[in-house]
Amino acid sequence: MKYTERFDGRKPEELREMDAKVGVVKNAVGSAMFKIGKTVAIAAVYGPKDLFPKHLQNPKKGVLRCNYNMVAFSGAGDRVRPGPSRRSKEISMVTKNALEPALDLSPFPKTVVDVFVELIQTDAGTRCAGICAASLALADAGFKMKDLVCAVSGGVVGGMPVADVDYAEESFEGGSVDIPVAMMPRNGEITLLQLDGEVSKEDLLKAVDLAKKGCQDIYELQRKALREKYAKEETK
Amino acid sequence: MIKKDYIKSLLDKGTRIDGRKPDQYRDPISIEYGVSAKSAEGSARVKIGDTEVIAGVKLDLGTPYSDRPDEGTIMVNVELLPLSSPLFESGPPSIDSIELARVTDRGIRECHAIDFKKLCIKKGEKIWMVFVDIYPINADGNLFDACALAAMAAIKDARFPKLDEDNNVDYKNRTDDPLPLSKTPISCTVWKLGDKYLIDPLVDEEHAADARVTIVFIENGQICAMQKGKDSEITGKDLKAMVELAEIKQQELRKQLK
Numbered sequence: 001m002k003y004t005e006r007f008d009g010r011k012p013e014e015l016r017e018m019d020a021k022v023g024v025v026k027n028a029v030g031s032a033m034f035k036i037g038k039t040v041a042i043a044a045v046y047g048p049k050d051l052f053p054k055h056l057q058n059p060k061k062g063v064l065r066c067n068y069n070m071v072a073f074s075g076a077g078d079r080v081r082p083g084p085s086r087r088s089k090e091i092s093m094v095t096k097n098a099l100e101p102a103l104d105l106s107p108f109p110k111t112v113v114d115v116f117v118e119l120i121q122t123d124a125g126t127r128c129a130g131i132c133a134a135s136l137a138l139a140d141a142g143f144k145m146k147d148l149v150c151a152v153s154g155g156v157v158g159g160m161p162v163a164d165v166d167y168a169e170e171s172f173e174g175g176s177v178d179i180p181v182a183m184m185p186r187n188g189e190i191t192l193l194q195l196d197g198e199v200s201k202e203d204l205l206k207a208v209d210l211a212k213k214g215c216q217d218i219y220e221l222q223r224k225a226l227r228e229k230y231a232k233e234e235t236k
Numbered sequence: 237m238i239k240k241d242y243i244k245s246l247l248d249k250g251t252r253i254d255g256r257k258p259d260q261y262r263d264p265i266s267i268e269y270g271v272s273a274k275s276a277e278g279s280a281r282v283k284i285g286d287t288e289v290i291a292g293v294k295l296d297l298g299t300p301y302s303d304r305p306d307e308g309t310i311m312v313n314v315e316l317l318p319l320s321s322p323l324f325e326s327g328p329p330s331i332d333s334i335e336l337a338r339v340t341d342r343g344i345r346e347c348h349a350i351d352f353k354k355l356c357i358k359k360g361e362k363i364w365m366v367f368v369d370i371y372p373i374n375a376d377g378n379l380f381d382a383c384a385l386a387a388m389a390a391i392k393d394a395r396f397p398k399l400d401e402d403n404n405v406d407y408k409n410r411t412d413d414p415l416p417l418s419k420t421p422i423s424c425t426v427w428k429l430g431d432k433y434l435i436d437p438l439v440d441e442e443h444a445a446d447a448r449v450t451i452v453f454i455e456n457g458q459i460c461a462m463q464k465g466k467d468s469e470i471t472g473k474d475l476k477a478m479v480e481l482a483e484i485k486q487q488e489l490r491k492q493l494k
Contacts, residue, residue: 027321034396038274040372044319067326072313072369073292075278079367082315089436090456116319116373122288147474 001174003158008166013165015152016216020132020225022140032225034133036152037166038123043133045141048111056112065110066096070119074165091127094115098131098151098182098192098196104144113143124167124178128152131182131192134220140229149216151182151192154156154211156203163210179204181211185219188212240429240444242405247432253441258434259481267385267492269393278394282386284436286376288320291368291386293394293415297405298365300356305396308355308363312341314370314383321375323439337447339463340370340384343421343452347460350391354416362403366391368464377438380450384423385489391415392493423462423491424482427448430469433478435485449475451482 004120016037025031028044033116035041039057051057068091070080095117105113115137117130128151134150158174165178177197190212199207246252256262262285272279276292282290300307316324324330329337344350355364357457369389370383398409427434427445437445445466452461459479464470470478 025319027374027376028319040272042319046318046322067318069314071272071290071292071371072367073272073279073294075275077405078296079369082313082369106288114318117321118316118373119318120292120371121275123274140490 001158003172003174004162006170012160013210013213015217018221020136020221022229024135024224025051030137032127032136032140034124036129036141038121039125039129040121041117041119041129041133043115043117043137043138045113045115050107051110051112057110059109062108064096064100064103064105065112066092068092068095068117074119074122094192095131095134097207099134100150101191102145102147102184103138104148106110115131124165124170125153128180132218136225143177147184147186148183148219148222150185150215152211152214152218154179154207155180156199156207161203161206161210163214175185179207181208183212183215185215221229237248239440243441243444244430249356258432261436261488265492267389269371273307278396280386280389280393281285282382282389283376284382285384286374287378288373289370289382289386290373291370291390293390294367295397296365297362300363305360306356308365310345310366312368312387313337314340317371320372324386328344336379338381340387343423343461344386346389347419347421347454349419349421349480351416377442378436380425381423386480389418389493419454421454422486423450423452424486426478426482428474433481436443449478451479453483453486
């Protein structure tokens with residue numbers, strides 16, 4: 001089955017409507033909300049704090065710990081059972097791997113920095129939304145970072161390469177490929193890459209290119225969100 | 237200890253850390269509905285000062301308990317997300333989150349806020365199960381009242397999903413039918429420190445307090461659930477004063493619900 005026009009009328013390279021806000025959890029050292037379409041992620045950063053048991057400590061730098069979680073009512077159908085699953089544990093790991101290259105924790109040896117990501121509403125693209133929120137939260141917390149990390153999926157839906165696959169497209173009967181990509185936009189380095197589905201080499205590269213273009217849009221929005229909070233503080 | 241003495245000395249002067257009176261809620265209190273409308277059948281966000289809580293309702297079909305063959309069921313769950321406070325840790329539910337969930341659950345269950353008989357589709361075979369999941373986003377005190385209010389707001393916001401011809405849930409399509417609500421329970425928790433009472437505490441005030449009593453009221457002023465918390469005793473005189481204070485103050489929260 002061919003897919004010629006996107007269900008929600010977007011252009012192939014067009015992302016869903018986005019929103020980003022920094023400083024949404026007062027208790028946290030840094031925090032952010034990132035919304036893309038109907039997917040909403042909240043991230044909060046705590047630390048650096050002492051890490052126990054001691055054998056987990058790194059004497060050269062702080063350790064980053066990430067936890068990705070979907071709240072029980074955030075799924076498309078049935079209630080999500082609370083607590084970690086194989087899926088959420090893997091996503092927590094790839095989230096950490098996506099953020100770590102951007103982050104310099106060398107000033108904080110033997111400590112841990114915790115990043116908690118909660119999805120309160122989902123419509124596909126949750127790990128990417130989580131990474132966008134988490135990277136903003138780390139910046140909000142004031143950690144030294146090489147760049148922000150931006151993430152969005154590329155995809156091939158019914159033969160058409162697109163950016164930012166939503167749930168309806170992900171479940172397209174004629175076949176769909178989902179390729180979550182995270183990158184540091186300044187130098188174009190990729191820090192997350194996964195793929196579900198079946199795709200040709202050519203289409204893969206096209207879809208990754210679309211995702212990378214999408215990341216540039218996200219980058220603009222993230223920087224705007226940070227400016228909104230900190231430009232205000234400067235003028236005070 | 238120093239904080240406790242400080243909070244106490246302020247209360248003796250009739251004031252608090254943030255300048256409020258002992259019987260004063262933080263301002264503003266707000267309720268926002270449909271915060272997870274795409275995913276949950278009902279949802280809401282409650283803010284009391286800097287405390288923020290979200291709640292969501294999921295509806296699913298199940299089989300009834302054998303001793304209640306014609307009644308639906310409800311389950312209320314609270315997870316103290318480490319995202320919401322440096323004092324919460326990852327791992328299995330703490331006793332604090334279990335108490336919070338059970339007290340919230342009882343307030344809704346015991347007054348039959350939802351008419352469970354109307355959740356029955358086929359006696360002995362098929363009923364609706366109501367899952368209410370509550371999460372603090374920023375925990376800055378008074379989670380008892382915030383969680384109960386968020387739960388009721390999400391329940392009021394909920395609409396049944398459609399059933400297909402085989403009586404399976406079609407989550408993509410929702411009806412306009414709300415849950416069969418017969419009462420609206422509202423929780424107000426009064427805290428005691430020394431010989432003074434206060435409501436809507438900050439986290440430091442909660443830690444300093446000697447005892448608390450959560451009291452849940454329905455519209456006609458009847459009480460439908462209570463819980464005394466913390467490890468100090470209260471007298472009969474305390475109880476009377478605390479119930480009287482809670483009865484007045486719960487009306488302020490009730491006004492916020494649509």
